[in-house]
Amino acid sequence: MKILWVINAIIPQIADACNLPKNNGGGWLSAFFNSITSNNDHTITVCFPYRSKQILSDSKKSKFLSFPESAPDKYNPHLVEFFERTILSEKPDIVHIFGTEFPHTLAAVKACENTELLDKCVVSIQGLISECAKFYYAGLPTNAIYRFSIRDFLKADNVFFQKKSFEKRGKYEIEALKKAKNVIGRTDWDRFCITRINKNINYFFCNESLRSEFYMQPKWNYEACEKHSVFIPQSYYPLKGFHNLIKAFAKLAERYPDIHIYTTGNGGNHGGFFANLKHQTYYQKYLIKLINKYSLQKKIVFLGDLSAEQMRDRLLKSNVFVLSSSLENSPNSLGEAMILGVPCICSDVGGVRSLIKDRQEGFLYPFDKPQMVEKYIVNVFSDIDTANLISKNAIKRAEITHSTKINANALNDIYLSFYRGYKAP
Numbered sequence: 001m002k003i004l005w006v007i008n009a010i011i012p013q014i015a016d017a018c019n020l021p022k023n024n025g026g027g028w029l030s031a032f033f034n035s036i037t038s039n040n041d042h043t044i045t046v047c048f049p050y051r052s053k054q055i056l057s058d059s060k061k062s063k064f065l066s067f068p069e070s071a072p073d074k075y076n077p078h079l080v081e082f083f084e085r086t087i088l089s090e091k092p093d094i095v096h097i098f099g100t101e102f103p104h105t106l107a108a109v110k111a112c113e114n115t116e117l118l119d120k121c122v123v124s125i126q127g128l129i130s131e132c133a134k135f136y137y138a139g140l141p142t143n144a145i146y147r148f149s150i151r152d153f154l155k156a157d158n159v160f161f162q163k164k165s166f167e168k169r170g171k172y173e174i175e176a177l178k179k180a181k182n183v184i185g186r187t188d189w190d191r192f193c194i195t196r197i198n199k200n201i202n203y204f205f206c207n208e209s210l211r212s213e214f215y216m217q218p219k220w221n222y223e224a225c226e227k228h229s230v231f232i233p234q235s236y237y238p239l240k241g242f243h244n245l246i247k248a249f250a251k252l253a254e255r256y257p258d259i260h261i262y263t264t265g266n267g268g269n270h271g272g273f274f275a276n277l278k279h280q281t282y283y284q285k286y287l288i289k290l291i292n293k294y295s296l297q298k299k300i301v302f303l304g305d306l307s308a309e310q311m312r313d314r315l316l317k318s319n320v321f322v323l324s325s326s327l328e329n330s331p332n333s334l335g336e337a338m339i340l341g342v343p344c345i346c347s348d349v350g351g352v353r354s355l356i357k358d359r360q361e362g363f364l365y366p367f368d369k370p371q372m373v374e375k376y377i378v379n380v381f382s383d384i385d386t387a388n389l390i391s392k393n394a395i396k397r398a399e400i401t402h403s404t405k406i407n408a409n410a411l412n413d414i415y416l417s418f419y420r421g422y423k424a425p
Contacts, residue, residue: 001419003036004092005046006083006108008099014048014064017057028332029098031209035408037061042415045090047083049104063090067104073168075103083111092120094418099126101169106176113179120418122182122204125190127329130170131350136163138238138326139368140286149282158282159238177201184414186330187351206410210335210402213308220316220341220391222384228256230377231318231342232263233311233333235287235302241324241347241367243287248374250294256381260299262314267291267302315342320380320387326367328352338362339398341391345376355401361394 011029015022036042043061050066057064067082087095095117097108105123112121137145137159145159152158157165177183177197184204185191191203218224230249235242242263253259268284270276291300306314315321321337323346328334330351337344338355344362346352358364363379365372380387400406 001042001094001415002090002092003042003044003415004087004090004095005044006095006097006104007046007048008102008104010048010050011046013062014046014057017059017062017064018055018066020050020055028208028210031212031404032408032411033062035404035412039412045086045092047086047108049102069102069104072102073165075106075172077107079104079107080110080114083108084115087111087115087117092117094415095121096415097121097123099124100173100176101127101129103169103172106172106179109176109179118179118181121180122184122414122418123176123180124184124206125186125194125329128170128173128190128193129166130173131193132239132327133163133166133170135326135349136166136239138241139244140238140283144238144243144283144286147282149280149285150277151279152282162237184411187354189351189354190329204414206414207401207403207407208330208332208335209404209407210332210339211308213312214336214339215404216312218316219395220343222319222387222391224316225319226260226317227319228259228381229317229319230259230261230322231314231320231337232261232322232324233331233337235263235265235267238283239326241326241370243283243290244367244370245322245324245373246287246290246294246296246300248370248377249296249299251374252377253294253296253299255378260301261296262301262303262318264304264306265302266304267300269302311336312340315340318342320345320377322373322377323347323352324367324370324373325349330355335398335402338394339402341395343380343387343390344394345373345380356394356397360390361397362390 010020011033012022013033036044045063047065047067049069055066067079095112097105100123112118148158174197177194180201182202183194184206185194186207194201232242234240249261268280268288270279291297315337321342321344323331323334325347328350334346334355346362346364347367348364349367356362363376
């Protein structure tokens with residue numbers, strides 16, 4: 001079977017084959033890629049975005065081909081021609097497009113339509129950018145939405161404009177989903193959203209596997225963790241909701257003077273005064289103001305950009321994991337925490353309920369009631385038996401949801417259904 005992938009990140013296999021720098025994104029695709037290339041009946045061509053010159057790497061089992069994508073919210077009609085040429089030259093049995101968040105998905109879907117391959121094209125849902133746009137502000141006050149840092153002013157890229165960019169990308173996403181005949185999803189929420197956009201679309205179910213580092217031993221152990229530590233996976237932009245928890249952290253600090261909150265990113269510290277002027281967003285400045293207001297400078301630790309191994313080690317050290325987003329579909333960060341057994345507290349948004357059972361495998365709270373996070377963190381900190389129980393239950397659930405074998409077989413079955421002559425309705 002000849003498979004053509006269109007992805008939106010440089011996976012480790014691409015970085016190795018094309019001599020490109022590795023990043024921490026897209027690692028979850030590696031397991032699927034390995035399962036395909038380990039099957040002697042399959043060959044794969046992977047198209048990936050790259051801003052510089054076109055890159056081509058070709059081997060017996062796989063080929064990597066880059067396409068230009070200069071900006072995340074600008075549709076490039078010339079990409080339709082690129083994907084058409086690729087389809088005609090590779091003659092794939094199936095085209096699999098991962099994600100709808102970027103305009104190249106629309107170009108790839110149009111290319112499949114123009115080459116009469118739309119019946120053999122399937123689009124995987126990662127997040128839904130059109131839905132994320134609706135919740136982008138995540139409860140920010142007006143001044144934090146409309147104000148600019150110097151960096152924001154020069155780039156016309158404050159929170160308000162970021163939401164507009166999401167909305168623009170969302171229009172391309174909706175157009176692509178209206179054209180598509182087949183999708184792969186994994187939560188009740190994404191199925192509802194997709195069928196609301198296109199009631200005739202054919203929906204396949206397949207969970208995602210995690211980065212390989214998270215399947216290794218050991219698992220989380222209360223005795224080995226840093227007591228009264230909290231880990232939040234992202235604080236880069238408002239959708240992740242970090243700002244909503246700072247007041248709760250201040251109250252927790254009164255009760256637990258040794259508490260530490262860890263998160264990724266640099267917290268607006270770009271290495272000096274002039275670097276901050278150039279790179280610091282107003283959202284980062286707003287976070288700094290909140291942190292200073294509640295005297296949490298020594299309690300909140302920004303860890304920078306973490307590799308998979310560093311993320312795994314930090315999770316194992318954490319007393320509790322908190323996901324505070326205003327919207328998520330099926331966050332891999334939650335899956336990574338669950339499969340390690342870290343006690344989890346999550347905002348009850350989007351597709352999260354398809355991953356975790358409230359009060360048995362973790363705790364869910366209404367996004368607009370962040371004070372509930374304080375209550376649940378106290379529960380985990382003070383009740384070791386409860387923490388151990390939800391840890392054990394979370395591992396069992398995640399080992400099924402994110403089973404590399406189950407998910408690889410599910411994806412292969414989807415591919416075989418197309419190969420054997422499946423026709424979309």
